[in-house]
Amino acid sequence: MQIDNILVSSARSGTNxxxxxxxxxCPDAWVAKEIFRQGGDSLALQVALLGGNENDLLDSVKDDPLLHWQNIVSSCAAENRVALAKVFYYHQPKSSPLWAHFRNNSKVIHLIRRNQFDVFVSNLIAQQTGKWQQFGLNEKGIDIKPIHIDKNSFTAFLENQQMYIEWMRALFVNADxxxxxxxxxxxSTxxxxxxxxxxYGLKTNISDISIExxxxxxxxxxxxxSNYADVMEMDRKYF
Structure with missing residues (x-):
């Protein structure tokens, strides 16, 4: 299995x-979250692999994200481990050499949500509640207040998402x-x-898989x- 793997997507699209x-x-794999975003993510996991401290790692990603990723991949290779992290379209500028590296060296998985209205609503819920993920089968549900959808705001969001998705498709047209x-x-899991x-061409027992x-x-x-009757035609598949 290839060591260098990247999951490309946007927030609220099922990446976690x-x-x-x-x-x-793949229990032995090194699996990280949004390591390329401002403020970082999975910092303890990175420290365990690369050493140093969290501030050093944040500086490394800011100064040279490509070198940072190459260090992760080489460290995983030394331990005979697969590396997989996620990056959102907007975490790095289009001019970043990181994208060319992914195109030429990585196995790229592009996770898309067909219904972008779901993504938009999910983003509004997370912004309202301040909670971007939830763990625990018995965790108490989140109290969500009614949401009002502005048609123009959703249209702008959709156009932006479509732009990013088409950019990914063009960028990785000849890639893995x-x-x-x-x-x-x-x-189901x-x-x-x-x-x-x-x-990934894996032969593994995949029955009875549960996640937190x-x-x-x-x-x-x-x-x-709250105004669903006014926007219901937008609640559909786009991809």
Whole structure:
């Protein structure tokens, strides 16, 4: 299995779900979250692999994200471990050499949510509650206040998402690139695990897989959106 792997997507598109299932079927893999965003992520995991301290790692990502990733991959290779991290479209500028590295050297998984209205609503929920992920099967549900959708705001969001997705498709046209749609994985962890196994050519026991991550959004958009009747035609698949 290739050591250098990257998951490309945007917020609220199921990336933590994908990473959690991947870690279950590849327990020895080094799996990190948004390490290329401002403020960093998975810092303790990076310190354990690379040494130093969290401030050093944040400076490394800021000063030379490509070198930082290459150090991660080489350290994983020395330990005979697979490396997988996620990066959102907007975490690095289009001119960053990191993108060229992914195109030429990485196995790229592009996770897309077909229904971008779901992504938009999910973002608004996270902004309202201040909670971007939820763990624990028995954790108390989040109290979500009614959400009002501005049509112009959603249209601008959708156009931006479409731009990023088409950019990814063009950038990785000749790369080791696979598109995956969240809706095709979401019905069960077993289905997600089978998809991951197929992508990576893995032969593994994928029955009875459970993860601690749970869905934050358990109510329908019609129930959550106060002006749903005005925007219901936007609640559909786009990809």
């Amino acid at each position: 779900y994908f990473l959690s299932v991947f870690q279950k079927i 690139y696979t598109e995956v749609f969240y809706e095709d994985l979401a019905s 077993e289905i997600c695990a089978r998809s991951i196994a197929d992508i 991550l749970t869905k934050q959004k358990t109510r329908s958009n019609a129930d959550l959106v």
